[in-house]
Amino acid sequence: MHTPHILHDFDQAIATLRGEVLAMAGKARHNLERAVHALLERNVELANAVIADDDDVDEHERRIDQIGMEILVRFHPMATDLRFVVSSMKISMNLERISDHATSIAKRAKKMSASHELQDTTLIEPLYTMADHLLRDAISAYSDHNATLGAALHLRDKELDRMHKEATATFGARIEQSNGRSQDYLHLILVARTRRRPRRQHRRGRRLPRSRPRPPPREQPGAGLMRMPLPAPSPAASKSRPASRRP
Numbered sequence: 001m002h003t004p005h006i007l008h009d010f011d012q013a014i015a016t017l018r019g020e021v022l023a024m025a026g027k028a029r030h031n032l033e034r035a036v037h038a039l040l041e042r043n044v045e046l047a048n049a050v051i052a053d054d055d056d057v058d059e060h061e062r063r064i065d066q067i068g069m070e071i072l073v074r075f076h077p078m079a080t081d082l083r084f085v086v087s088s089m090k091i092s093m094n095l096e097r098i099s100d101h102a103t104s105i106a107k108r109a110k111k112m113s114a115s116h117e118l119q120d121t122t123l124i125e126p127l128y129t130m131a132d133h134l135l136r137d138a139i140s141a142y143s144d145h146n147a148t149l150g151a152a153l154h155l156r157d158k159e160l161d162r163m164h165k166e167a168t169a170t171f172g173a174r175i176e177q178s179n180g181r182s183q184d185y186l187h188l189i190l191v192a193r194t195r196r197r198p199r200r201q202h203r204r205g206r207r208l209p210r211s212r213p214r215p216p217p218r219e220q221p222g223a224g225l226m227r228m229p230l231p232a233p234s235p236a237a238s239k240s241r242p243a244s245r246r247p
Contacts, residue, residue: 020092025095031098032128043113047106061096065089118185164192
């Protein structure tokens with residue numbers, strides 16, 4: 001549970017960072033939902049809207065990086081606060097990737113809409129439903145600081161992998177039948193690949209790896225003698241030394 005910080009400005013910055021991440025997650029999830037609907041409903045206008053809205057998600061990622069770097073430089077957070085800031089910045093990268101996947105699905109939906117309707121396209125829907133539920137719960141785990149919910153997503157992610165393999169095998173078998181729709185089935189295989197693994201947003205509960213201190217350099221034989229200062233010459237020795245003659 002995140003406890004209030006003694007600095008009001010720090011608490012405000014953390015709240016702003018969390019709000020940006022949640023807003024970005026909502027837009028990325030909405031883009032993905034519309035992209036899949038555009039594929040299933042053969043809706044070109046909806047696919048174009050998904051492609052156009054991807055820039056908003058990219059802008060959220062830039063703001064999150066900026067806010068996170070300002071917090072690190074200005075407040076020097078430690079322990080839980082540091083993990084939260086760094087994890088938020090990493091999550092924004094994964095959310096941006098999800099939005100990119102949505103754009104890719106929308107582009108393939110436009111290509112498939114130019115040909116006749118393919119009944120096997122509906123096999124994508126169960127994959128989307130499972131992945132959307134994982135993404136929804138991952139966002140909740142981040143927002144509520146629920147490490148238990150985040151850890152529970154691992155088993156469900158394995159089930160999503162199994163569903164992906166079955167769908168890919170089905171589409172591959174359809175390609176081998178050479179029914180003239182090989183290109184559309186290839187699109188579905190690539191769509192299923194993007195749906196396979198929505199990046200886990202629950203990683204904010206993991207600890208950052210500790211940096212191990214470097215061992216001191218090993219002493220070389222005679223190194224101590226080389227570091228010893230040379231004795232200063234005595235005044236008597238400097239007077240008795242003959243002056244060098246210039247040619």
